Amino acid sequence: MRFDSNVIARAKQMKLIMQFGVGLEGVDIDAATKKGIKVARIPGDATGxxxxxxxxxxxxxxxxxxxxxxxxxxxxxxxxxxxxxxxxxxxxxxxxxxxxxxxxxxxxxxxxxxxxxxxxxxxxxxxxxxxxxxxxxxxxxxxxxxxxxxxxxxxxxxxxxxxxxxxxxxxxxxxxxxxxxxxxxxxxxTPHVSGITEHSCISMAKVIGDVALQLHAGNHFTGKELVN
The missing domain is CATH 3.40.50.720 (NAD(P)-binding Rossmann-like Domain)
Structure with missing residues (x-):
């Protein structure tokens, strides 16, 4: 799914767009920034x-x-x-x-x-x-x-x-x-599998889960890299 300006414009409660990985080509970062939505990715060196x-x-x-x-x-x-x-x-x-x-x-x-x-x-x-x-x-x-x-x-x-x-x-x-x-x-x-290993997927899923809990609790985000 691509988060382009049309999708982001319809967001009413969205606070964060977080990539399960590092590539953000599918996210319109400028549109998200104008909407007050943070965009983040997972640092590759932290997850394997x-x-x-x-x-x-x-x-x-x-x-x-x-x-x-x-x-x-x-x-x-x-x-x-x-x-x-x-x-x-x-x-x-x-x-x-x-x-x-x-x-x-x-x-x-x-x-x-x-x-x-x-x-x-x-x-x-x-x-x-x-x-x-x-x-x-x-x-x-x-x-x-x-x-x-x-x-x-x-x-x-x-x-x-x-x-x-x-x-x-x-x-x-x-x-x-x-x-x-x-x-x-x-x-x-090969079918775009460089980052797809059991270890990296489990590690990235944990980061996503931790950030979701931080967002729900209103705490400061950790374990991710904000780009806007």
Missing amino acids: NAASWAEMAICLMLGLLRKQNEMLISVKQKTLEEPTGDTHLGFPSIDDLIDKKGIHGDIYEFASDADTVVCCLSWHSERVLHIFNEKGDLLVNVARGGPLDYEAVVHHLESGQLGGLGMDVAWTEPFDPDDPILKFNNVIL
Whole structure:
């Protein structure tokens, strides 16, 4: 359900809109603010949500490196010891990732030096386009589909400039299972489950319950992140 301005305008007693997670693209924050309604989300580091997203990023990276889809094809064809995977997964020192001021430099320059890029940008971020210099680099997206230019991604997959794409999010959701991009063997799509683990769901549900009790009692909210 989307809380757009039309829905919010009809709210008579609403005091708080709280996202079960961190993404607030479905909430018109400006309309809620004008109505005097607080908007909040659950900090990912407090519930294990952030850790589960990181795990999914690594899962997709490994799936691309070890050619997960091609392995399934080999199983169906009863072929052993194929395909040959890759193992260039590595972690540079922090000094290689940040400048002397403590922040990373130009994103395009940074990405052009990487073998695998993990996109963690918000939906409204500038679109990521031609960031790969070396042929065969990998791209993993566990944030939102918006920052990736669909046509550019397809072009780079067709040319081989992009060696693989792992996505837990897509341009539209639910994503069309017959979309041409899924016909590439080096594309892995999961159904937006990065933050969906038993631990994170139980933890987030507890935060929601605690906030509901605080709201009912008229107490100060804790355990959430207000955005307005």
